[in-house]
Amino acid sequence: MxxxxxxxxxxxxxxxxxxxxxxxxxxxxxxxxxxxxxxxxxxxxxxxxxxxxxxxxxxxxxxxxxxxxxxxxxxxxxxxxxxxxxxxxxxxxxxxxxxxxxxxxxxxxxxxxxxxxxxxxxxxxxxxxxxxxxxxxxxxxxxxxxxxxxxxxxxxxxxxxxxxxxxxxxxxxxxxxxxxxxxxxxxxxxxxxxxxxxxxxxxxxxxxxxxxxxxxxKDRKFSEENSQSKFFLYKEIFNNNKKTYQDDEIKIKMLKKMARIFLTSIYYNDPKATEYYNFLIQNLNRNLYKIKTIFCYYKCIGFRSIKIRNLFNNFVLKNFS
Structure with missing residues (x-):
């Protein structure tokens, strides 16, 4: 010993x-x-x-x-x-x-x-x-x-x-x-x-x-605190990957996860939605699996309301028209 x-x-x-x-x-x-x-x-x-x-x-x-x-x-x-x-x-x-x-x-x-x-x-x-x-x-x-x-x-x-x-x-x-x-x-x-x-x-x-x-x-229902913690993590992984590893698979995965949080946040009127939106539009571009990938975000969110559909469509029109 x-x-x-x-x-x-x-x-x-x-x-x-x-x-x-x-x-x-x-x-x-x-x-x-x-x-x-x-x-x-x-x-x-x-x-x-x-x-x-x-x-x-x-x-x-x-x-x-x-x-x-x-x-x-x-x-x-x-x-x-x-x-x-x-x-x-x-x-x-x-x-x-x-x-x-x-x-x-x-x-x-x-x-x-x-x-x-x-x-x-x-x-x-x-x-x-x-x-x-x-x-x-x-x-x-x-x-x-x-x-x-x-x-x-x-x-x-x-x-x-x-x-x-x-x-x-x-x-x-x-x-x-x-x-x-x-x-x-x-x-x-x-x-x-x-x-x-x-x-x-x-x-x-x-x-x-x-x-x-x-x-x-514990049951993981929506909360602003949980969404903020997750977005922070995915953003840090994304930035670290962009700086050091430059792996497209990681980049796509993190953007999908952050987009899902963004769509959830606007559905629940999370005040952080604008911050999430600004980060996404700075890092998404036409060549990133194009609109087809973005529609995957909508499918995975699982909401059918007119509100989220309109918000989603507005997001796509502003950034991919």
């Missing part, structure tokens, strides 16, 4: 007293022993203090904090505070309802050391009502393309980082967004890391749980 560098496992939590014990048990079970586990409570109203306190009392490697007011409410603020409090050479963010398989840290550390990389990405399983399903992965295309086209699910538990890489590039979680924070975070990572400094494997080393109390399991 003395020869192993310290790994900081950072876990934000909110009202997960009924779940976090199993997560912390999976941390204790790691074959890699030199870790600290920093749990940051985001303002729980259940008995999280009591549950986590029992682990802290039994094992000094557990450290428990409450998110201070200097960080915004939400998982991202808790993650950033945990990072600030970490002492390890390596960083593993994790969630308070997921499980580490016992070799997770050991296998990722072995790979990151062997490949001399700043980042190691593994994969795992999704637990859907007790059924374990492999998380999708496609190693045949570039990591950025995997990420942009959602060919590989890059989730919080997938990555083990060298802390010095994160600090050198000032990479933290965006505390102002509530949805898609993992994707925005990893986009920042991929825009700042050299391809040669990433090692990716098909090793399945964690279980990502889907249930009603997780953000992933």
């Amino acid at each position: 003395s020869d192993q560098p310290l790994v900081s496992i950072i876990i934000p939590t909110y009202n997960r007293a009924h779940l976090i014990g199993e997560t912390l048990d999976s941390v204790v079970a790691q074959t890699y022993e030199n870790w600290e586990c920093i749990i940051v409570d985001d303002g729980s109203s259940d008995n999280t203090d009591e549950v986590v306190g029992a682990y802290v009392e039994k094992d000094a490697r557990f450290k428990y904090f409450h998110r201070p007011e200097e960080h915004l409410p939400g998982g991202n603020g808790a993650r950033n505070y945990g990072f600030k409090m970490s002492q390890g050479e390596y960083i593993q963010w994790f969630d308070s309802d997921d499980l580490m398989l016992k070799e997770k840290i050991a296998e990722q550390y072995k790979d990151i050391l062997k490949e001399k990389s700043d980042l190691q990405i593994c994969t795992g399983f999704k637990d859907k009502e007790g059924v374990l399903l492999p998380i999708k992965q496609n190693l045949k295309i570039s990591l950025f393309k995997q990420f942009a086209l959602n060919k590989t699910e890059i989730l919080t538990p997938t990555a083990l980082f060298k802390k010095k890489f994160l600090k050198k590039n000032d990479i933290i979680f965006n505390e102002k967004i509530k949805r898609g924070q993992e994707a925005v975070f990893f986009l920042d990572v991929l825009s700042k890391i050299m391809v040669s400094n990433v090692h990716q494997s098909s090793k399945k080393l964690f279980v990502y749980k889907l249930h009603n109390s997780s953000i992933s399991g």
Whole structure:
């Protein structure tokens, strides 16, 4: 253990007293022993203090904090505070309802050391009502393309980082967004890391749980906040692709996604619709699959009202007549 560098496992939590014990048990079970586990409570109203306190009392490697007011409410603020409090050479963010398989840290550390990389990405399983399903992965295309086209699910538990890489590039979680924070975070990572400094494997080393109390399991009805977060992500992917990768497939995909958000926003009178519109008309052109592609946007939106039809037609006439 003395020869192993310290790994900081950072876990934000909110009202997960009924779940976090199993997560912390999976941390204790790691074959890699030199870790600290920093749990940051985001303002729980259940008995999280009591549950986590029992682990802290039994094992000094557990450290428990409450998110201070200097960080915004939400998982991202808790993650950033945990990072600030970490002492390890390596960083593993994790969630308070997921499980580490016992070799997770050991296998990722072995790979990151062997490949001399700043980042190691593994994969795992999704637990859907007790059924374990492999998380999708496609190693045949570039990591950025995997990420942009959602060919590989890059989730919080997938990555083990060298802390010095994160600090050198000032990479933290965006505390102002509530949805898609993992994707925005990893986009920042991929825009700042050299391809040669990433090692990716098909090793399945964690279980990502889907249930009603997780953000992933909640009903995703329209909200201005969610639309803004998604548009921001797609715009950043689009700009990063335009600057570095220049992949037409990624470009088309992102424009379709943003156009769908635009059409949804005008249907629901979202005040951000004008901003979305302005970005789209700056980046769409006659040669981009022409009007045929734009009609795909309308089909995927699924609305039949006269209002959205007129708005859509007006959009096409203004930009493609």
